Amino acid sequence: MEPEDRPDPATEVFLTHRNLLFTVAYEMLGSAADAEDVLQETWLKWVGVDLDTVENQRAYLVRITTRQALTRLRVLGRRKESYVGSWLPEPLLTTPDVAEDVELADSVSMAMLLVLETLAPTERAVFVLREVFDVGYDEIAEAVGKSPAAVRQIAHRARAHVSARRPREVVSPTQTRGVLDAFQRAVETGDLQGLLDILAPDVVLLGDGGGVKQAVPRPIVGADKVARLTVGGLEKFATKLAIYPVQVNGCPALAVHLDGEMDTVVAVRVDNGRITGLYAVRNPEKLSHMDRETALSR
Numbered sequence: 001m002e003p004e005d006r007p008d009p010a011t012e013v014f015l016t017h018r019n020l021l022f023t024v025a026y027e028m029l030g031s032a033a034d035a036e037d038v039l040q041e042t043w044l045k046w047v048g049v050d051l052d053t054v055e056n057q058r059a060y061l062v063r064i065t066t067r068q069a070l071t072r073l074r075v076l077g078r079r080k081e082s083y084v085g086s087w088l089p090e091p092l093l094t095t096p097d098v099a100e101d102v103e104l105a106d107s108v109s110m111a112m113l114l115v116l117e118t119l120a121p122t123e124r125a126v127f128v129l130r131e132v133f134d135v136g137y138d139e140i141a142e143a144v145g146k147s148p149a150a151v152r153q154i155a156h157r158a159r160a161h162v163s164a165r166r167p168r169e170v171v172s173p174t175q176t177r178g179v180l181d182a183f184q185r186a187v188e189t190g191d192l193q194g195l196l197d198i199l200a201p202d203v204v205l206l207g208d209g210g211g212v213k214q215a216v217p218r219p220i221v222g223a224d225k226v227a228r229l230t231v232g233g234l235e236k237f238a239t240k241l242a243i244y245p246v247q248v249n250g251c252p253a254l255a256v257h258l259d260g261e262m263d264t265v266v267a268v269r270v271d272n273g274r275i276t277g278l279y280a281v282r283n284p285e286k287l288s289h290m291d292r293e294t295a296l297s298r
Contacts (some may be wrong), residue, residue: 010047013057019297020058020133021065023108026296027128028069029076030089030113032289041068059139066125066143073121084211086219088279089113090286091248091265092294098250099173104298105250106170107132110279111269113249115165119158126151127158133298171270177245177252179270184243184254187234195227200274205229210283213263226278246290255290262287 007015014021021042025035042064054060080087089110099105106112107128116124125144129135137155141148179198186194205226209215220226234241242257248267256264265287269277281287 009051010049013051014043014046014061017058017061019295021061022294023104023296023298024062024065024128024133025069026092027108027113027116027132028066028073028124030117031076031286032090032092032294033285034072034076035069038065038068038072059135062129062133062135063139063143066129070121070125070144073124077121084209085215085217086206086208087117088206088208088281088286089117089249091253091267091281091290092296093290093292094247094250095293095295096247098296099247101250101298102170103132104296105173108249108296109251109269110249110253110267111167111277114277114279115162118165119161122146123154123158123161126154127162130155131159131162167269167271167276169271173252175273176268176270179273179275180245180252180254180268183268183275184245187230188241188243190231190234192227192231195230196223198275199223199226200271200276203274203276203278205278205280207280208283208286210285212284213282215280215282248290250296262290265290 018039021039022035025038026032029035029038042061045064046061049060051057091110092108098108116127119127122144126140129140129143130137137148137151141151144151146154182194182198185191186198201223202221203223203226205216205220207215216229220229237258240259244255244257246253246255246265248265251267253268254266255262256266263282265281267279267281268275
């Protein structure tokens with residue numbers, strides 16, 4: 001690149017850290033659209049900064065992003081109160097390197113993002129910055145407007161909260177793909193027993209149609225109910241359906257196409273070789289990032 005073609009220093013620094021900043025915002029919000037808005041807000045604040053006064057540019061950008069995401073997270077909380085049906089994170093079609101980073105893939109998995117939803121906004125920010133991005137307590141304190149001592153307490157509380165609710169074991173992509181393959185075969189052949197064999201007795205099905213597409217209005221619990229609903233619901237569309245394996249949020253998942261159009265993304269939580277969580281996203285507004293790969297980084 002010729003010198004005159006290079007972006008200005010502020011733009012260059014921002015672009016260097018863009019994937020990291022997007023990942024921070026996405027993990028805090030569970031929404032790619034809102035994460036993109038946060039990045040725009042971060043950029044507008046960043047271009048007004050005198051770079052000569054910034055000692056650690058990465059930390060400064062993370063701080064701006066965190067503050068903007070916290071503000072938006074509180075707005076999102078009010079928005080979710082009036083959301084029609086279950087709210088699920090926005091699925092991302094991710095690049096292969098995300099799956100290779102086991103800790104990153106775990107942190108952005110649908111199952112983990114749903115666990116993070118149970119944290120208060122500041123707890124979520126502290127947990128994400130500390131546990132996922134290994135940001136120091138002093139830096140986190142500046143980002144969330146708390147003292148380092150308070151941040152340590154929040155981190156301890158959030159860690160215990162997440163630990164009690166996160167998947168009990170780290171499941172390899174190969175194991176997850178094997179379970180999903182069995183699930184796909186059972187669905188495509190209408191094999192009720194095959195589904196029952198792969199679903200945990202206390203499996204939970206969540207569907208997000210956003211009031212636009214039909215979806216289960218509340219969680220469905222139990223292998224028998226979930227299996228029968230899944231087989232029965234797909235029977236009438238059998239000739240129009242096509243199911244493809246994809247990588248969503250760094251984990252194996254399924255993309256369901258109806259009449260050639262993307263209709264549903266199905267992610268799973270797997271424990272002890274069985275599906276304990278099924279997450280079906282149908283809201284069209286949440287499928288816009290499934291037509292291209294999204295790069296995430298730590």
